[in-house]
Amino acid sequence: MNDRFLRACRREPVDCTPVWMMRQAGRYMPEYRALRAKHTMLEVCKTPELALEVTLQPLKFGMDAAILFADILLPLEPMGAPFDFQKGEGPVIFSPVANKADVDKLHDFEIEEGLGYCLEAIKLLKKELKVPLIGFAGAPFTLASYLIEGGKSSAFAKAKRFMYAEPETFSALMAKLAEVVRRFLHKQIDAGVDAVQLFDSWVGQLSADDYRTYVMPHVQHILKDIEKRGVPVIHFGTGTYHLLESMAEAGGTVIGLDWRTPIPVGRQKVGPTRAVQGNLDPITLLAPRELAEKHAARVLESAGGAPGHIFNLGHGILPETPVENVQAVIELVHKASARP
Amino acid sequence: MNDRFLRACRREPVDCTPVWMMRQAGRYMPEYRALRAKHTMLEVCKTPELALEVTLQPLKFGMDAAILFADILLPLEPMGAPFDFQKGEGPVIFSPVANKADVDKLHDFEIEEGLGYCLEAIKLLKKELKVPLIGFAGAPFTLASYLIEGGKSSAFAKAKRFMYAEPETFSALMAKLAEVVRRFLHKQIDAGVDAVQLFDSWVGQLSADDYRTYVMPHVQHILKDIEKRGVPVIHFGTGTYHLLESMAEAGGTVIGLDWRTPIPVGRQKVGPTRAVQGNLDPITLLAPRELAEKHAARVLESAGGAPGHIFNLGHGILPETPVENVQAVIELVHKASARP
Numbered sequence: 048m049n050d051r052f053l054r055a056c057r058r059e060p061v062d063c064t065p066v067w068m069m070r071q072a073g074r075y076m077p078e079y080r081a082l083r084a085k086h087t088m089l090e091v092c093k094t095p096e097l098a099l100e101v102t103l104q105p106l107k108f109g110m111d112a113a114i115l116f117a118d119i120l121l122p123l124e125p126m127g128a129p130f131d132f133q134k135g136e137g138p139v140i141f142s143p144v145a146n147k148a149d150v151d152k153l154h155d156f157e158i159e160e161g162l163g164y165c166l167e168a169i170k171l172l173k174k175e176l177k178v179p180l181i182g183f184a185g186a187p188f189t190l191a192s193y194l195i196e197g198g199k200s201s202a203f204a205k206a207k208r209f210m211y212a213e214p215e216t217f218s219a220l221m222a223k224l225a226e227v228v229r230r231f232l233h234k235q236i237d238a239g240v241d242a243v244q245l246f247d248s249w250v251g252q253l254s255a256d257d258y259r260t261y262v263m264p265h266v267q268h269i270l271k272d273i274e275k276r277g278v279p280v281i282h283f284g285t286g287t288y289h290l291l292e293s294m295a296e297a298g299g300t301v302i303g304l305d306w307r308t309p310i311p312v313g314r315q316k317v318g319p320t321r322a323v324q325g326n327l328d329p330i331t332l333l334a335p336r337e338l339a340e341k342h343a344a345r346v347l348e349s350a351g352g353a354p355g356h357i358f359n360l361g362h363g364i365l366p367e368t369p370v371e372n373v374q375a376v377i378e379l380v381h382k383a384s385a386r387p
Numbered sequence: 388m389n390d391r392f393l394r395a396c397r398r399e400p401v402d403c404t405p406v407w408m409m410r411q412a413g414r415y416m417p418e419y420r421a422l423r424a425k426h427t428m429l430e431v432c433k434t435p436e437l438a439l440e441v442t443l444q445p446l447k448f449g450m451d452a453a454i455l456f457a458d459i460l461l462p463l464e465p466m467g468a469p470f471d472f473q474k475g476e477g478p479v480i481f482s483p484v485a486n487k488a489d490v491d492k493l494h495d496f497e498i499e500e501g502l503g504y505c506l507e508a509i510k511l512l513k514k515e516l517k518v519p520l521i522g523f524a525g526a527p528f529t530l531a532s533y534l535i536e537g538g539k540s541s542a543f544a545k546a547k548r549f550m551y552a553e554p555e556t557f558s559a560l561m562a563k564l565a566e567v568v569r570r571f572l573h574k575q576i577d578a579g580v581d582a583v584q585l586f587d588s589w590v591g592q593l594s595a596d597d598y599r600t601y602v603m604p605h606v607q608h609i610l611k612d613i614e615k616r617g618v619p620v621i622h623f624g625t626g627t628y629h630l631l632e633s634m635a636e637a638g639g640t641v642i643g644l645d646w647r648t649p650i651p652v653g654r655q656k657v658g659p660t661r662a663v664q665g666n667l668d669p670i671t672l673l674a675p676r677e678l679a680e681k682h683a684a685r686v687l688e689s690a691g692g693a694p695g696h697i698f699n700l701g702h703g704i705l706p707e708t709p710v711e712n713v714q715a716v717i718e719l720v721h722k723a724s725a726r727p
Contacts, residue, residue: 201541204670204705211674211682251626254646254668256685286591288629289647306594307629328594330544334551342551345596365544 049178052112053241056279056301058322058355064347064384065111066377067181069283070363072101072116075370079104088132092117098168103175109377112179112242113172115235117165119185119246120193122227125161126153128194136198143197144209147216153223158234165231169238181281182240184231186247187224187265191217203252210261217261225265229272236276243273244281245299248362251286258290263297270298281324285362291316305361310349322355327376329360332368336375343376347383358384389518392452393581396619396641398662398695404687404724405451406717407521409623410703412441412456415710419444428472432457438508443515449717452519452582453512455575457505459525459586460533462567465501466493468534476538483537484549487556493563498574505571509578521621522580524571526587527564527605531557543592550601557601565605569612576616583613584621585639588702591626598630603637610638621664625702631656645701650689662695667716669700672708676715683716687723698724 051065074080079101083091091097101116120130120138130140144150159166165182172180185193192206193199200206210217232243250262266282274280282299284290288308295302295317304313304325313323331342343358350356358380364373391405414420419441423431431437441456460470460478470480484490499506505522512520525533532546533539540546550557572583590602606622614620622639624630628648635642635657644653644665653663671682683698690696698720704713 199541201539202670202702204673204707207668207670208673211671211678251647255649257668286626286647307591307626309595328547328597330542330547331551333544333548338551362542367544 048176049111052179052357053279055355055357056242056281056322060354060386062386063381064350064356064358066358066380067110067112067114068105068360068364068373069114071105071108071110071114071373073364074366075364075368075373076104077370088118092121093164095164095167095171098164099171099175102168102172105373106178108374109381110178112181113176114181114183114244115165115169115172115240117168117183119183119190119248121162121165122184122224122231123190123194125156126223126227128153130193138193138198140194140197143205144191144194144220147213147219150216150220150223153220155223155227158231162231162234166234166238169235169240173239179241180239181242181244182232182235182238183244183246184228184235186245186250186262186269186284187221187228188250188253188262189246189248190224190228191220192249194220203249207252210257214261218265221261221265222268225268229269232269232273233276236273236278240278242279242281244283244303245269247282247284247294250284250294251290253290255290255293258293263293266294266297274298274300279322283324288312295321301357303359307361310346310356311351314353314355322357323350324357324359326359326361329362329365329368332360332372332376333365336369336372339372340375340379343379344383347380352384352386388516389451392519392697393619395695395697396582396621396662400694400726402726403721404690404696404698406698406720407450407452407454408445408700408704408713409454411445411448411450411454411713413704414706415704415708415713416444417710428458432461433504435504435508435511438504439511439515442508442512445713446518448714449721450518452521453516454521454523454584455505455509455512455580457508457523459523459530459588461502461505462524462564462571463530463534465496466563466567468493470533478533478538480534480537483545484531484534484560487553487559490556490560490563493560495563495567498571502571502574506574506578509575509580513579519581520579521582521584522572522575522578523584523586524568524575526585526590526602526609526624527561527568528590528593528602529586529588530564530568531560532589534560543589547592550597554601561601561605562608565608569609572609572613573616576613576618580618582619582621584623584643585609587622587624587634590624590634591630593630595630595633598633603633606634606637614638614640619662623664628652635661641697643699647701650686650696651691654693654695662697663690664697664699666701667699669702669705669708672700672712672716673705676709676712679712680715680719683719684723687720692724692726
């Protein structure tokens with residue numbers, strides 16, 4: 048197996064910098080669009096054979112890791128908060144959480160029953176893959192923000208209002224989500240994933256004080272336990288320059304950086320015992336190929352060849368990304384970072 | 388005249404911390420909603436008597452400064468890019484900028500002709516006001532992002548794609564916008580404003596490297612010149628923790644901070660020759676009054692009573708904010724910061 052990714056996660060020497068891309072199985076690929084024309088997002092997630100197929104699609108570009116095709120919101124349905132993806136609109140939670148009664152109604156569930164399809168897809172993937180498989184889950188704040196907002200948001204006014212106005216109920220919601228996520232990640236590791244990533248995509252909206260008060264205990268509940276399993280744990284967010292010290296303290300053996308945090312600054316903030324992952328702005332991949340390559344080369348230069356760097360985007364790849372730019376950047380990362 | 392705000396901008400001692408709130412004339416006020424039921428946003432902006440009335444409305448709460456009621460997009464129309472505000476949707480640019488031909492078509496104009504209504508409103512306001520009047524303009528990156536996106540955006544993919552893919556055309560667009568803004572701010576000062584604020588609301592999306600390459604020269608074109616006028620110049624953005632050193636270098640005698648940048652950190656980043664403005668999260672104002680006051684008190688504690696702090700929100704006040712919380716927070720700021 049190509050273990051470049053796992054070695055970099057453990058800050059061991061590698062022959063070249065490993066690379067994968069968040070949302071690497073996605074709409075930018077014609078094969079993905081063709082399959083999605085026949086199946087909804089939830090159908091693909093819930094049918095292990097389809098999740099397998101989609102997870103494998105981007106590996107032809109030479110990524111050094113696969114990530115299970117799934118969605119961070121999947122645990123919400125078996126908790127009692129069903130949702131769907133509306134065309135071009137992102138997810139819609141049918142009954143958003145608005146008060147204590149709504150929080151009380153959310154319930155725990157057996158992972159094998161509620162999310163067995165993910166575990167099944169992991170088992171199928173492990174028979175096929177020649178690169179490590181990354182499992183994942185959404186972090187409690189990011190899941191709570193979707194539950195309260197009812198979908199995507201830009202300022203997270205409802206979710207943060209709930210947090211500020213009803214801190215005890217918010218904490219109860221976070222605790223319920225954290226426990227489900229902790230158990231889900233354990234089961235993914237049992238099923239065979241080689242690493243896990245916790246997506247706290249929207250936590251950068253909070254101040255460090257608020258992060259430590261309202262979020263960190265719940266992330267710690269998950270990560271302090273999951274880290275004992277010995278697989279790399281990637282802790283990811285966007286807009287987190289001001290939070291990185293606290294996020295690293297909350298947990299993770301690899302910390303995700305977006306393009307707003309230069310890699311040397313990120314390394315300093317998370318300390319020498321952790322690897323870093325990132326941090327190409329996905330929008331640079333929309334530029335002509337030579338310019339996209341130039342931006343990618345700058346990320347490598349910034350990382351400076353020290354161990355413990357996984358090349359990735361700072362956020363998910365965009366649907367309008369030209370396939371040839373993805374191919375070119377992956378080749379560039381491998382070539383430009385090759386150690387003799 | 389109450390000169391607390393101007394003294395704080397100049398880092399002079401004050402009897403108590405001055406306070407105003409971005410978008411303080413807005414939908415959270417019943418009087419504002421009543422007036423807007425009869426007039427569109429653009430009608431209010433373009434009718435000096437209405438702009439006067441709306442600008443004065445919130446001053447009953449005891450704000451230490453007024454800000455001209457206007458919109459950062461107003462200069463776009465006389466440049467040849469008309470727009471309107473669609474109900475609940477924010478601004479819509481009728482013909483978004485997509486290429487060099489679109490940029491070439493944008494043209495300079497006489498401020499007195501294209502934006503004379505703002506200058507007229509300033510003159511009316513100066514006869515009425517007992518607090519300083521703040522004029523303002525949007526910064527080139529923020530204006531360019533609206534022009535290219537055609538309206539609001541969350542990831543600014545089109546604007547940043549344009550920037551990365553066509554850097555020369557993007558620079559030409561930025562230069563045109565910067566020159567209009569520079570001349571507009573001069574005319575506002577001529578008309579009588581006591582301070583100006585440059586809103587680079589969305590610039591926090593960029594890395595510091597990209598800020599310095601694509602944005603800073605254009606902001607400097609404006610601010611290095613405007614600073615010569617001797618009125619306080621507030622340089623504002625959101626999500627700028629990672630950019631503050633560069634923004635301060637670009638210009639401004641007061642630097643705006645949002646809730647993600649603790650005030651002592653912000654002060655350190657912008658240096659001892661500048662005041663800071665901020666940084667209450669506007670969403671805290673949606674909590675019950677006592678909790679909103681607690682958050683406001685924490686901002687004051689964090690500022691520590693040193694000179695050169697103007698209390699403000701980290702971004703505009705939200706339409707759903709209870710009026711009584713605005714009143715309570717303003718009173719709290721004045722009382723809790725009173726110097727004997």
